[in-house]
Amino acid sequence: MPRVLLLLPTTSYRTEAFLDAAVQVGVDVTVASEQANTLGHLNPAALLTLDFNDPQSAAQRVCAFARRYAIDAVVPVDSQVVEVGATIAAALGLRHNSIDSARCAGDKHHARQRFQRAGVPAPAFSLCSFDEDRAALAARIPYPCVIKPLSGAGSQGVMRADGPTQFVPAVDRLAAILKCASTAPHEPPAPREFLVEQFVGGPEVALEGLLTEGALKTLALFDKPDPLDGPFFEETIYVTPSRLDDATQQRIARCAQQAACAIGLTDGPVHAELRLPPGGPSVIEVNPRSIGGLCSRVLRFGTGLSLEELIIRHALQEHQELPRLQGQPAGVMMIPIPRAGKLGEIRGLDEARGVSGIEGVTISAHLGQTLVPLPEGAQYLGFLFARAESSTAVEAILRAAHACLEFVIDP
Numbered sequence: 001m002p003r004v005l006l007l008l009p010t011t012s013y014r015t016e017a018f019l020d021a022a023v024q025v026g027v028d029v030t031v032a033s034e035q036a037n038t039l040g041h042l043n044p045a046a047l048l049t050l051d052f053n054d055p056q057s058a059a060q061r062v063c064a065f066a067r068r069y070a071i072d073a074v075v076p077v078d079s080q081v082v083e084v085g086a087t088i089a090a091a092l093g094l095r096h097n098s099i100d101s102a103r104c105a106g107d108k109h110h111a112r113q114r115f116q117r118a119g120v121p122a123p124a125f126s127l128c129s130f131d132e133d134r135a136a137l138a139a140r141i142p143y144p145c146v147i148k149p150l151s152g153a154g155s156q157g158v159m160r161a162d163g164p165t166q167f168v169p170a171v172d173r174l175a176a177i178l179k180c181a182s183t184a185p186h187e188p189p190a191p192r193e194f195l196v197e198q199f200v201g202g203p204e205v206a207l208e209g210l211l212t213e214g215a216l217k218t219l220a221l222f223d224k225p226d227p228l229d230g231p232f233f234e235e236t237i238y239v240t241p242s243r244l245d246d247a248t249q250q251r252i253a254r255c256a257q258q259a260a261c262a263i264g265l266t267d268g269p270v271h272a273e274l275r276l277p278p279g280g281p282s283v284i285e286v287n288p289r290s291i292g293g294l295c296s297r298v299l300r301f302g303t304g305l306s307l308e309e310l311i312i313r314h315a316l317q318e319h320q321e322l323p324r325l326q327g328q329p330a331g332v333m334m335i336p337i338p339r340a341g342k343l344g345e346i347r348g349l350d351e352a353r354g355v356s357g358i359e360g361v362t363i364s365a366h367l368g369q370t371l372v373p374l375p376e377g378a379q380y381l382g383f384l385f386a387r388a389e390s391s392t393a394v395e396a397i398l399r400a401a402h403a404c405l406e407f408v409i410d411p
Helices: 015-025 055-066 079-092 099-105 108-118 134-140 164-182 246-263 307-316 349-353 391-404
Strands: 003-007 028-033 047-049 073-076 125-129 145-148 159-161 193-198 204-212 215-224 237-240 268-275 282-287 330-335 341-347 358-363 382-387 406-410
Touching: 003 015, 003 079, 003 307, 015 028, 015 307, 028 055, 047 055, 055 079, 073 079, 073 307, 079 099, 099 108, 099 246, 108 125, 108 193, 108 246, 108 282, 134 164, 145 164, 159 164, 164 193, 204 246, 204 307, 215 246, 237 391, 246 268, 246 282, 268 307, 330 391, 349 358, 349 391, 358 391, 382 391
Parallel strands: 003 028, 003 073, 028 047
Antiparallel strands: 125 193, 145 159, 145 193, 204 215, 204 268, 215 237, 237 330, 268 282, 330 382, 341 406, 358 382
16 A cells, blocks of 8 residues: 655644544555654554654655655645655655745745735735844834744734734743743744734635645635634634635635745645735735644545545545535634633533534543643634534534533633
8 A cells, every 4th residue: 555654743633633534545654753652663664753843854764764664645734844744755756845835834924025026915024033122113013913923823922913012012922932932842942033914904714725736726715703803813713615705715715826826835735814804815824734723524525535535645646636525514613712720620511512513522621731822822622513504503503512611720
C-alpha cells in the first residue's frame, strides 16, 4: 500500500480524524511529531520524531527514513508544520507547495506584502518592533486597529485597539504572550516584531478548499454568525452552507483564489478567513492547511467521505473528481473559555446532548485542567455539533445546547 507521512504536532486536535481517514483510504501511515514516542521502537515504520523548527534537518531525517520505508505523500496537518512539510516533500520529489509559499503563508507580514503587490483586497498594515517607543508608535497608528503576532493560529495574541490608551497595553500584553510561549519546549526565541492592521468591520466567513495546479475548488463556505469585533477575536459558531447570496459567495471564492495565487500556493488544502465590509470581501488570512480543531466533523462529501479522506486522496493523486458537500446544513460551536482558572465541574451535559438536532458534544478540556482564555490561550473547552433542515435552525440548536452547559471554574 502507499505510505503517507502525517506531520502531527502533539498539540493537534486532528490526530484521530487523520488516522481514521487513513484507514478508510487504505494507506500505510507514518506519524511524525516533535516529541519522541516511548513505543516508537515497537513499530519504527509508524512513528518518527522530527524537529519541526529545523525544516532542513527534518527533511534529511525523512529522506534517510524513506530509503527503508518509501513515502508517497506528505500531509502537514496544522499551520506550524506547513513549511517543514513543503521542505520534506521537495526533498522527496513529491507534490507540494513551494517552500517559499509555505514560508510566506506562515508569516502574516510577508503574506500582507504579497497581497498588496497583487492587488488582493486586504487590511492596510504596518510592521512594528517591540523595541520602538510604544507611546510614540501609538500616536501615529490609525484607529481602530488590530495588533497581532507574525505567526500563529486560533486568534492567540490578537487584540483590537481603538486608541493610544488601548494600544500600548495591548502591545505590552502581546510581548508578554510571545515571551511566555518562547519558553516552552521546542519553541524558537520570541520575535522582536509584530503586525498592526487596520480593523475591517463586517461579517466574517471561512472558506474551505483544495488547490490543484493552482486552481482553488471551494469545498465549503462557513458563516460565522457571532460578531468578531474585539477586543479579542474568539471564534465560536461555524455554519454551512452559507446563507449569503450566490453572487457574494462567488466574490469570496475569487478573492480567496487571488490570495492563494499571490502567496504562490498551488497544491493541497486551503483554509481562508475573509471579512465582508460594504466594499466587498477582504482577506484576513489564507493558510495551506485544513480547518482546525474538531470542526471538520460537520463536513461530509459525496457518499460520506470526511474532509481528511479527501485531503489524503488528493495528496496521493494529482487529478481527482472532488465530490460535493452533502446537502444537509450543519454547524459546529467551539465552546469558549469564559475565564481563567481550573475546571472543577461540568453541568448540563445530558441536557445539551438531548437538544433536538445536536449530533455530538465533545468536551476536550479535562477536570482539573488550568484554563487560559484569549488572548493568552489558544484552546477551547470543547465542541458542539448539529444538523438541521436549515442553517438558521443549526445556529439556534447550537446556541440552545450551549445554554444548557455550565462550567464551574475555580480561581
